[in-house]
Every structure is written in C-alpha cells, then in structure tokens.
Amino acid sequence: MTSVAVVTGASSGIGAATARRLAAEGFHVLAAARRTDRLADLVAEIAAAGGSATAVACDVTSDDSVAGLAAAAAAAPGPVTLLVNNAGGARGMDPVETGSVGDWQWMYDVNVLGTLRVTQALLPALEASGAGTIVIVSSTAGFTVYEGGGGYTAAKHAQTAVAGTLRLELCGRPVRVVEIDPGMVKTDEFSLVRFDGDADRAAAVYAGVPDPLVADDVADCVAWCATRPHHVNVDRLVVRPLAQAAQHKVHRVG
Numbered sequence: 001m002t003s004v005a006v007v008t009g010a011s012s013g014i015g016a017a018t019a020r021r022l023a024a025e026g027f028h029v030l031a032a033a034r035r036t037d038r039l040a041d042l043v044a045e046i047a048a049a050g051g052s053a054t055a056v057a058c059d060v061t062s063d064d065s066v067a068g069l070a071a072a073a074a075a076a077p078g079p080v081t082l083l084v085n086n087a088g089g090a091r092g093m094d095p096v097e098t099g100s101v102g103d104w105q106w107m108y109d110v111n112v113l114g115t116l117r118v119t120q121a122l123l124p125a126l127e128a129s130g131a132g133t134i135v136i137v138s139s140t141a142g143f144t145v146y147e148g149g150g151g152y153t154a155a156k157h158a159q160t161a162v163a164g165t166l167r168l169e170l171c172g173r174p175v176r177v178v179e180i181d182p183g184m185v186k187t188d189e190f191s192l193v194r195f196d197g198d199a200d201r202a203a204a205v206y207a208g209v210p211d212p213l214v215a216d217d218v219a220d221c222v223a224w225c226a227t228r229p230h231h232v233n234v235d236r237l238v239v240r241p242l243a244q245a246a247q248h249k250v251h252r253v254g
C-alpha cells in the first residue's frame with residue numbers, strides 16, 4: 001500500500017521541492033499550506049510527472065485548520081508514515097532592543113507552535129503506521145545566534161528543543177524524529193517575507209554567494225533521511241552551502 005507523507009509549507013520553496021521529491025520516491029503526498037492556488041498547481045505538476053498528491057488548505061497557526069489536515073490524512077489512500085514540519089519563516093532583522101513583538105509572535109506561532117499543533121494532530125496516525133518518521137525543518141539558527149536575528153533564532157532554538165524533547169519522549173515507540181538544519185538556502189520567498197516584500201534587501205542576502213543551497217538540496221536531505229531503514233534515526237542533519245562556513249563566515253565574490 002502507498003505510504004502517505006504530509007508536508008507543511010508545501011506552496012513554495014523547500015516544502016514544494018520536498019513534496020515533488022517525496023512523490024517521486026513513491027509517497028502519496030498531502031501538500032499543506034494556506035495558498036491553495038499554488039498547491040493546486042503543484043499537485044497537477046506532480047500528477048503530470050507520474051506521482052500522486054493531494055492539496056490540503058492548512059494554516060498551522062489554527063487548531064481547527066490543523067484538525068482538518070488530520071482528517072485529510074485519515075482519509076488518505078494509505079498509512080501516514082512521514083510528516084515534514086516545514087512551514088515557517090522569519091520576519092524582520094531588528095535588534096532585540098527594537099524588535100516587533102508582533103513579528104516575534106508570528107515567528108513563534110508558525111515555527112514552534114505550528115510544529116507542535118501538526119505533530120500532536122498526526123502522531124496517532126504516524127504511530128499506528130508502525131514505522132513513522134517526523135522531520136522538523138529547523139535551521140542553523142536553531143543552534144547559533146546573530147545580530148538582528150533574535151526573534152528567528154529564538155523561534156528556531158525552540159523548534160530544535162521540541163525535536164530533541166520529542167525524540168526522548170518517543171523512545172521505544174515506532175516513530176523516529178529527524179531534525180534538518182539548513183544554512184543559507186536561496187528560495188524565492190524566504191527573504192522577501194523576512195523583509196516585508198523588499199526585493200533589494202532580499203537579493204542582498206545572496207549577493208555574490210557562488211552557490212547558495214537551493215530548495216532541492218534540502219528536499220534531497222529530507223528524502224535521504226526518510227528513506228533510511230526505519231531503525232536508522234538521523235538525529236540531526238546540518239547542511240550549508242560550501243561558501244558558508246558559519247553564519248558569519250560567507251564567501252562572496254564581486
């Protein structure tokens with residue numbers, strides 16, 4: 001029977017690439033996000049490539065909406081073996097001194113509580129499958145801090161703490177917990193969202209970096225972790241572009 005993978009934040013960037021890749025690996029993918037027009041295009045693209053996927057409107061900041069995602073998972077054509085908690089993002093680059101409480105709340109709600117809500121809702125199905133995997137897409141911001149990144153790094157540190165705690169709590173049960181921590185990934189929207197649509201500021205993040213990671217690179221990491229034999233738990237996978245030795249050490253040309 002086809003295994004089902006749920007991917008949150010599947011309407012763009014890493015989530016969309018992960019949905020495509022998991023469908024190519026043979027999963028039926030539940031592609032979840034708020035922008036259903038984009039999800040419809042993605043599902044059609046996956047079908048045209050010979051895969052199968054279903055679009056599910058889901059706002060991970062809403063309990064009711066996440067309950068709808070769990071209902072869609074229950075109706076899916078196979079056991080739910082994989083959850084990829086990918087929905088998330090950053091807002092702002094202000095110092096702690098002047099950071100917007102609203103931006104911090106948004107980041108905490110989407111990255112941390114979103115992961116909590118979706119994980120709680122899908123854990124029974126993942127466990128019932130007998131071979132469940134929860135992937136949490138946190139960030140290198142989950143273990144390091146940088147100036148102007150206080151709200152995002154606080155949220156990602158918290159998301160990382162959730163991953164570690166959950167792995168301890170699920171020990172002895174058939175659900176593994178994998179954390180993936182990407183460094184700089186050039187996706188279309190991440191920096192645009194962070195800088196409130198300011199395309200110049202967004203482009204400056206990647207300026208001169210020879211080869212930042214792209215969404216497919218992270219999707220590849222997700223797929224590799226998820227397709228290891230189930231007794232193999234990749235606790236944490238840190239992945240950066242070659243040009244980024246550390247958060248503060250980025251090689252740029254020109």
Ligand SMILES: NC(=O)c1ccc[n+]([C@@H]2O[C@H](COP(=O)([O-])OP(=O)(O)OC[C@H]3O[C@@H](n4cnc5c(N)ncnc54)[C@H](OP(=O)(O)O)[C@@H]3O)[C@@H](O)[C@H]2O)c1
Nearest residue numbers: 009011012013014033034035059060087088139185187190
């Ligand atoms: N790009 C990077 O450099 C980088 C590095 C490390 C980690 N990450 C992490 O990787 C993940 C994906 O990032 P990305 O670069 O692919 O960013 P992105 O293109 O901006 O994608 C973010 C996704 O999250 C979804 N989302 C946002 N709010 C949501 C909500 N309330 N409910 C459901 N979905 C929501 C968005 O869909 P809708 O707007 O349609 O809902 C979108 O599909 C994030 O967790 C990010 O923190 C990114």
